[in-house]
Amino acid sequence: MCLAVPGQVKEIYESMGTRMGRVNFGGVVKEVCLAYLPEIAVGDYTIVHVGFAITKVDEESAHRTLETFREMGLLDEEFGPVN
Amino acid sequence: MKYLDEFRDGAMAQSLAREIRESATRKWAIMEVCGGQTHSIVRNGLDQLLDGAVEMIHGPGCPVCVTPLELIDKALAIASQPGVIFCSFGDMLRVPGSHHDLFRVKAEGGDVRVVYSPLDALQIARENPDREVVFFGIGFETTAPANAMAVHQGKLQDIANFSMLVSHVLVPPAIEAIMSSPRCRVQAFLAAGHVCSVMGYWQYYPLVERYKVPIVITGFEPLDLLEGIRRTVHLLEAGTPQVENAYERAVTFEGNQTAQKLLSEVFEVTDRSWRGIGEIPRSGWRLSDAYHDFDAEYRFSVSTIRAEESPICRSGEVLQGNLKPNECPGFGKECTPRHPLGATMVSTEGACAAYYNYGRFVSVDSIR
Numbered sequence: 001m002c003l004a005v006p007g008q009v010k011e012i013y014e015s016m017g018t019r020m021g022r023v024n025f026g027g028v029v030k031e032v033c034l035a036y037l038p039e040i041a042v043g044d045y046t047i048v049h050v051g052f053a054i055t056k057v058d059e060e061s062a063h064r065t066l067e068t069f070r071e072m073g074l075l076d077e078e079f080g081p082v083n
Numbered sequence: 084m085k086y087l088d089e090f091r092d093g094a095m096a097q098s099l100a101r102e103i104r105e106s107a108t109r110k111w112a113i114m115e116v117c118g119g120q121t122h123s124i125v126r127n128g129l130d131q132l133l134d135g136a137v138e139m140i141h142g143p144g145c146p147v148c149v150t151p152l153e154l155i156d157k158a159l160a161i162a163s164q165p166g167v168i169f170c171s172f173g174d175m176l177r178v179p180g181s182h183h184d185l186f187r188v189k190a191e192g193g194d195v196r197v198v199y200s201p202l203d204a205l206q207i208a209r210e211n212p213d214r215e216v217v218f219f220g221i222g223f224e225t226t227a228p229a230n231a232m233a234v235h236q237g238k239l240q241d242i243a244n245f246s247m248l249v250s251h252v253l254v255p256p257a258i259e260a261i262m263s264s265p266r267c268r269v270q271a272f273l274a275a276g277h278v279c280s281v282m283g284y285w286q287y288y289p290l291v292e293r294y295k296v297p298i299v300i301t302g303f304e305p306l307d308l309l310e311g312i313r314r315t316v317h318l319l320e321a322g323t324p325q326v327e328n329a330y331e332r333a334v335t336f337e338g339n340q341t342a343q344k345l346l347s348e349v350f351e352v353t354d355r356s357w358r359g360i361g362e363i364p365r366s367g368w369r370l371s372d373a374y375h376d377f378d379a380e381y382r383f384s385v386s387t388i389r390a391e392e393s394p395i396c397r398s399g400e401v402l403q404g405n406l407k408p409n410e411c412p413g414f415g416k417e418c419t420p421r422h423p424l425g426a427t428m429v430s431t432e433g434a435c436a437a438y439y440n441y442g443r444f445v446s447v448d449s450i451r
Binding site for chain 1 (some may be wrong): 202335
């Protein structure tokens with residue numbers, strides 16, 4: 001349960017008074033709460049844990065981590081198999 | 084080591100491992116605190132790769148594993164009540180309580196739902212105003228901002244049918260408890276990277292000062308772990324205990340201050356029992372007075388439930404690094420992932436389950 005996965009912010013919007021967004025995790029797009037990263041912008045990369053963006057991360061290391069997680073099968077474990 | 088050989092950065096990993104082995108003049112005992120790191124170390128065979136240079140001691144950093152038995156019993160009691168929708172992270176469903184688990188409650192007709200995020204539970208509460216919706220809020224500092232936000236929004240939006248059963252635990256007091264134990268063999272710690280993404284790493288300086296052990300903030304991927312271990316061994320060999328950040332890309336000194344602000348409003352520090360270990364002073368968070376109405380423990384009057392651990396399970400010694408999983412008499416016999424006696428066998432991030440799933444049935448020392 002403690003996995004945190006990097007992804008790219010594709011969209012930012014308000015929902016129920018909270019800053020939310022859609023984040024792309026190497027092909028899987030999920031709704032994520034962005035309230036804890038008030039500075040983050042569309043196109044930035046972030047590390048997400050249980051639906052919350054907790055820190056910003058650079059693009060290159062995000063891609064590297066995603067590739068490693070994919071090799072280790074962790075993305076499927078977290079989000080279910082991608083078709 | 085199968086996994087590491089197939090790993091894209093295998094050559095770099097081997098080179099880091101070689102450097103660690105060559106620089107270690109003795110076998111150092113290093114504890115990785117986080118269960119996610121334990122899983123990655125065992126899965127990728129990093130401990131075997133470094134055998135001789137370091138002994139990796141697997142710490143208590145799996146929230147599923149350390150959630151106390153009586154809290155599981157409280158969860159089971161709440162989830163069994165008619166009209167309740169009980170929401171949880173998936174890992175908690177198979178954790179054995181005194182008599183059964185959440186899967187059994189579900190099989191017997193209880194409305195137990197697995198959610199990805201605590202906000203999903205809040206949404207279920209909005210959609211079911213005539214039902215009580217309870218979220219099992221467990222975790223370390225990494226998960227706390229998510230749980231805090233769910234309760235905070237529940238209060239702001241006046242979602243009166245939502246509540247949370249909270250069992251939050253904190254890393255620094257656990258390190259303190261391990262270091263102050265007379266049986267402690269740990270000479271250095273890898274601190275959990277994402278805990279520090281939230282909390283920063285300023286709080287580790289007093290621990291280094293008091294116990295003279297290096298603490299290195301470390302990530303979760305094989306190369307991150309090897310780099311964290313490399314830096315730790317370097318500090319140990321030099322005899323210079325310090326805090327170092329080996330996970331700079333995701334961790335700053337201050338951490339996420341927006342998150343910390345809400346955490347300090349929603350939670351307050353409390354003494355907390357850790358499954359298999361016992362009570363550690365000031366080692367957890369509970370809901371603060373302002374959020375008392377959202378505390379499931381009071382809403383459902385389960386705060387008097389008490390429980391006793393299985394006499395066979397020695398997960399407490401495993402969690403403190405005094406026993407390797409495969410040295411427990413129950414390991415792989417009475418206790419397996421299908422029939423776990425303790426939570427360290429349940430969660431994939433538990434040391435016992437990691438050893439079982441990756442075929443560590445005998446200890447490294449007994450192979451030699």
